[in-house]
Amino acid sequence: MRIDLHSHSTRSDGKESPSEVFEHAAAAGVDILALTDHDTITGWSEAAEAASRLGMGFVPGIEVTTVAKVGEGRRISVHLLAYLPNPNHEALHTVLGETKVSREARGRAIVDRLATELPITWQMVMDHLEDGATIGRPAIADTLVTMGVVENRSAAFSYYLDSKGPFYVSNDTVEVLEAIELIKLAGGVPVIAHPLTGVNSQTRRQDLPLAHFEQMIEAGLSGFEVYHRDVPEEARTWLLELAGRHDLIITGSSDYHGVHGKPNRLGENVTAPEMLERIIELGTGTPALL
Ligand code: AMP
Ligand code: ZN
Ligand code: FE
Ligand code: FE
Numbered sequence: 001m002r003i004d005l006h007s008h009s010t011r012s013d014g015k016e017s018p019s020e021v022f023e024h025a026a027a028a029g030v031d032i033l034a035l036t037d038h039d040t041i042t043g044w045s046e047a048a049e050a051a052s053r054l055g056m057g058f059v060p061g062i063e064v065t066t067v068a069k070v071g072e073g074r075r076i077s078v079h080l081l082a083y084l085p086n087p088n089h090e091a092l093h094t095v096l097g098e099t100k101v102s103r104e105a106r107g108r109a110i111v112d113r114l115a116t117e118l119p120i121t122w123q124m125v126m127d128h129l130e131d132g133a134t135i136g137r138p139a140i141a142d143t144l145v146t147m148g149v150v151e152n153r154s155a156a157f158s159y160y161l162d163s164k165g166p167f168y169v170s171n172d173t174v175e176v177l178e179a180i181e182l183i184k185l186a187g188g189v190p191v192i193a194h195p196l197t198g199v200n201s202q203t204r205r206q207d208l209p210l211a212h213f214e215q216m217i218e219a220g221l222s223g224f225e226v227y228h229r230d231v232p233e234e235a236r237t238w239l240l241e242l243a244g245r246h247d248l249i250i251t252g253s254s255d256y257h258g259v260h261g262k263p264n265r266l267g268e269n270v271t272a273p274e275m276l277e278r279i280i281e282l283g284t285g286t287p288a289l290l
């Protein structure tokens with residue numbers, strides 16, 4: 001049984017429609033797939049239809065953009081996978097709507113900075129996005145590719161869209177502890193996506209103290225996505241130990257963004273069936289279609 005619990009479609013920053021993502025997953029031998037577009041649930045219905053047509057299982061999810069305050073004035077971006085939340089829960093719906101709006105303002109701000117050096121406009125970025133899709137840096141990357149400024153998305157991220165680079169603007173979004181509580185209130189299961197990635201390996205321990213993780217666990221965090229290509233080996237050991245101590249769920253996933261979106265391939269990391277069973281037991285907001 002191959003279970004992959006993290007993928008993206010054109011409803012956010014993936015390069016393929018929900019149906020195409022499921023078709024590729026079936027071809028890759030994935031039996032159960034979660035669609036987890038950034039801050040949106042608009043892909044769920046198409047995903048459910050595609051899964052049923054292909055004889056696959058579908059786990060509805062969202063990758064919620066949140067921010068954590070660690071130490072004095074330091075803010076880091078935390079992606080929270082929310083499995084099986086009620087999409088009609090009012091407060092969750094409101095927060096996702098606000099994030100989508102602020103992502104647009106932030107995208108425009110990044111483009112304004114890039115426009116000091118390149119002939120890029122916001123309209124060019126919009127031309128690379130489906131109507132209603134969640135806006136992220138990948139749409140700007142695609143624009144830079146079309147303009148011939150860079151070869152592919154990865155090349156755009158290595159300078160123009162680098163979070164340490166001169167053009168970067170961060171997302172203004174919900175605080176992580178608040179998001180964890182909200183996802184739980186909506187009947188969802190919050191799991192940290194690719195934990196301890198974007199953090200410098202030398203300073204990782206000082207950077208993200210145990211206290212930060214314990215606060216998230218205290219707030220109701222259900223698990224860690226330990227098996228993800230961006231989670232370093234050293235971090236995996238640390239996370240597995242912490243998860244063991246708190247009896248948390250461990251998942252593994254691809255974080256697929258399409259064949260031409262990112263190198264991540266469907267099914268390259270998988271989740272154990274008993275871990276998915278625990279998610280299904282905890283998730284009361286919407287059913288998994290298995
Ligand atoms: P944003 O949500 O706007 O901050 O953009 C982050 C998204 O960009 C994530 O979902 C990543 O999957 C994607 N991303 C980050 N780095 C790269 C890269 N090197 N190549 C392609 N996509 C990337
Ligand atoms: Zn993404
Ligand atoms: Fe992410
Ligand atoms: Fe993702």
